[in-house]
Amino acid sequence: xxxxxxxxxxxxxxxxxxxxxxxxxxxxxxxxxxxxxxxxxxxxxxxxxxxxxxxxxxxxxxxxxxxxxxxxxxxxxxxxxxxxxxxxxxxxxxxxxxxxxxxxxxxxxxxxxxxxxxxxxxxxxxxxxxxxxxxxxxxxxxxxxxxxxxxxxxxxxxxxxxxxxxxxxxxxxxxxxxxxxxxxxxxxxxxxxxxxxxxxxxxxxxxxxxxxxxxxxxxxxxxxxxxxxxxxxxxxxxxxxxxxxxxxxxxxxxxxxxxxxxxxxxxxxxxxxxxxxxxxxxxxxxxxxxxxxxxxxxxxxxxxxxxxxxxxxxxxxxxxxxxxxxxxxxxxxxxxxxxxxxxxxxxxxxxxxxxxxxxxxxxxxxxx
Numbered sequence: 052x053x054x055x056x057x058x059x060x061x062x063x064x065x066x067x068x069x070x071x072x073x074x075x076x077x078x079x080x081x082x083x084x085x086x087x088x089x090x091x092x093x094x095x096x097x098x099x100x101x102x103x104x105x106x107x108x109x110x111x112x113x114x115x116x117x118x119x120x121x122x123x124x125x126x127x128x129x130x131x132x133x134x135x136x137x138x139x140x141x142x143x144x145x146x147x148x149x150x151x152x153x154x155x156x157x158x159x160x161x162x163x164x165x166x167x168x169x170x171x172x173x174x175x176x177x178x179x180x181x182x183x184x185x186x187x188x189x190x191x192x193x194x195x196x197x198x199x200x201x202x203x204x205x206x207x208x209x210x211x212x213x214x215x216x217x218x219x220x221x222x223x224x225x226x227x228x229x230x231x232x233x234x235x236x237x238x239x240x241x242x243x244x245x246x247x248x249x250x251x252x253x254x255x256x257x258x259x260x261x262x263x264x265x266x267x268x269x270x271x272x273x274x275x276x277x278x279x280x281x282x283x284x285x286x287x288x289x290x291x292x293x294x295x296x297x298x299x300x301x302x303x304x305x306x307x308x309x310x311x312x313x314x315x316x317x318x319x320x321x322x323x324x325x326x327x328x329x330x331x332x333x334x335x336x337x338x339x340x341x342x343x344x345x346x347x348x349x350x351x352x353x354x355x356x357x358x359x360x361x362x363x364x365x366x367x368x369x370x371x372x373x374x375x376x377x378x379x380x381x382x383x384x385x386x387x388x389x390x391x392x393x394x395x396x397x398x399x400x401x402x403x404x405x406x407x408x409x410x411x412x413x414x415x416x417x418x419x
Contacts, residue, residue, distance in 0.1 A: 052147060052161075055130065055154030058092025059099050059110060066309030072105065074236070077407050079107040087111055087141055091154075093119065111140055134160040146170060146414060152177045152194075155201040168206040168417040172410075174235065175331030176215045178222075183329045184262065199223055202230070206417050209233045211332030214352045231413055234357075235332045236406035239398050241343035243318040245387055252278045254320040254344070256313070256335040257327070259285030264326040264349070264368075266294060271373045273298035282308050282316065317342030324372065330354060337401050340393040345379075345386055347372055357401075362393035 053059075062068040078084050085107040090096050092112040100108060117136045120126050134157060142165065149158035149171040162169040178194040186194075202208045202223065209231040210216050216232045219225060253272075257263040265281065269291060272279055278301040281291075288304065295302040308316065313335075317323070323339035323346045330353040337357060339346050348354045350365040358365075364379060366372045379386055399405075 052149045052154060052158045053088070053090045054151040055157065056091050058112065059088065059090045059096035060092050063099050066307060066312070068099065070310040072100070072108075073238075073403065074407070075105070075108060077403050078411070081404075081407055082411055085109070087144060089113060089137065089141070111137075113137075116140065130154075130157055131160065133157050134164045137161055138164055141165070145418060148172060149205075152197060152201055155197065155205075159201070159204045162204075162206075169204075170207040170209070170413065170417060171201055171205045172209045172233070173215075174211055176210060176218060179215065179218055180262075180329070180331075205229070207231060207413055209413070211235050212353050212356055214356055215331065233406060233409050233413070234401055235334050235337060236403040237334070237337045237341040237397060237401045238314070238403060240314050240317060240338065240341050241394060243343070245321060245343060245345075245390060248321045249319055250321060251276055252280050252320060253322045253324055254280050254282070254316065254339070255324050255326075256282040256339075257325070259283050259287040259291060261287070262328055264328050265291055267326045267368060268324060268372070269295050269298060269300045269302060271371060273300045275300075275373055277301070277373075277376075278303060280305055280316075280320070282306070282313070313338070314342070317344060321345055322347065322376065325349065325354070326368075326372070327351065327354075332357065337397055340397040341401070343390055343394055345390050346393060347376060357397075359392060359396040361389060362396050363389065 062071055075086055087109045089111045090113065093114040094112065096110055096112040100110060113133055117129070117133060120129065144167060147158050147162055147167050147169045149155050149169065152171065152173050155171055158169055158171065178191070178198045181191045181194045202219070202225065207229045210219065211232070211234050213232055216230060219230060255265065255268060259265060268279060280303045282305045284307050292304060317339055321344065323344040325333060325336050325346070325348045327333065327349055329351060332353065336346055336348055336354065340363070346358065346363040348358065348363060348365060350367045354365070364375060366375050
């Protein structure tokens with residue numbers, strides 16, 4: 052089950068459909084599994100995947116079996132009836148897997164209609180993020196209730212970090228009954244030696260939003276010899292462009308990139324910086340380490356969790372990340388040691404092969 056409101060077309064438009072399909076391909080190759088992808092799209096979703104290449108995937112856009120209304124609130128109300136519509140199309144499945152918390156009510160009702168186990172996988176905790184982003188009390192309450200009921204009514208609920216797991220256990224006074232930690236996956240992507248990469252350009256990737264805190268990086272590198280190459284889009288773009296001009300910070304705003312373009316980009320750079328105020332299980336930092344980048348990241352709990360001791364460089368916002376970088380540049384041998392440690396650890400614990408195996412172990416428990 053896709054995240055509520057998301058279609059296969061949106062995967063394609065974001066440039067990440069290629070990456071998402073690799074997960075299903077690996078799962079099929081390893082365990083001969085087949086999938087029904089229930090999306091919130093229409094007929095356009097049916098033409099986006101070549102059936103001859105992916106015979107183990109069936110695409111079922113919800114708005115080909117039920118009407119899509121003009122107003123979001125009406126679509127939301129009618130989403131509670133989607134499980135009834137789904138029944139005749141997915142009756143032969145063994146398991147329901149919900150991608151992200153949003154839309155979990157559809158999967159929960161489908162679980163009870165079909166009498167099948169439900170596994171909800173979240174990449175980040177919506178309730179925790181709503182607190183850190185100072186959302187309205189109403190939104191925080193709704194995310195709290197949705198999280199609470201989704202955990203209690205699912206057969207398994209996974210998060211991507213131990214810190215998120217600990218938060219849920221503490222906030223909702225839960226034991227380990229059916230809560231699991233399964234990280235995001237990456238591919239081995241180190242194709243170019245460190246010395247053959249750009250020396251004065253720094254790669255940053257993420258949504259141009261408050262959480263990612265790119266303002267800090269732009270301020271830190273004002274009037275420096277470095278250029279920031281910033282991949283992503285978001286509501287802060289105009290503000291960040293103006294800030295960069297005013298501070299004389301060299302920034303290339305590269306917009307969105309496809310997954311394959313990102314894999315190529317990582318290998319052009321020596322340095323990757325992430326200045327997030329808070330995170331879940333940051334995919335781009337994991338991908339940067341798996342690509343042989345030296346990662347410099349904000350000293351927050353979720354970053355600490357994925358980067359081994361000596362496998363990256365941490366900074367807090369009272370420090371100058373530019374000074375930290377310049378200091379480390381004096382010891383290229385040490386930099387290569389840091390890069391190798393980060394790379395090795397990420398490949399060991401976050402490979403696609405490993406994450407697929409962890410998910411299958413969980414699914415086997417549910418199917419007993």
